[in-house]
Amino acid sequence: MGIVLVILLSIIAGIAKSICDTLLFRYEYSVFKDANFIWDVWGPVDGEAGTWKNKWVLDDNGNVIREPNGQPKYERFYLSSTLLVWLTDPWHAIDNIRILSMFSIPLLVVLFGLKWWIVLLCVVVFYSTFHIIFDLHLLSKQQ
Secondary structure, three states, X not given: OHHHHHHHHHHXXXXXXXXXXXHHHOHHHEHXXXXXOOOOOOOOOOOOOOHHHHHEOEOOOOOEOEXXXXXXXXXXXXXXXOOOHHHOOHHHHHHHHHHHHHXXXXXXXXXXOOXXXXXXXXXXHHHHHHHXXXXXXXXXXOO
C-alpha cells in the first residue's frame, strides 16, 4: 500500500511539474490557452498580461498599483502574495500540488517503514513522468 501511494505521488508531482512548465514556457501552444471555461485566470504566467497580476490590486487600466520604488503596493487579498498565493492562479495552485506531493514522499516512506531506496525510485518516476509529458508535448495543441 505504501509503495503504491508514494509512486502515485511521484507521478502526480511529475504531471504537475509538466503542467507548470507548459504554462510558463509553452502557453501559446498549449491546451490551456483556450481553457478559460475551466478557470477564469488561465493565462501566461509572466509578462505584462501574466497571471502574476492576480496577487495584486489593479488600477482602472489593469495595471498593478505600485510603490514609488516600483514594488506592488496592495495585495488583492490578505496573504495573496505569500502564504495564499496558490489561490491566485493555476500555476501556483498546481505547483503547490507538486510541492506537497514531493514533501509527502519522504514522510510516507518513514511512516510506512519503506526502504530508503524507494525515495530514489520516486525521483526516477517523477522525472520520467515529467519528461514523457513535457518533452513529448502531450499538453500541446495538435497541429
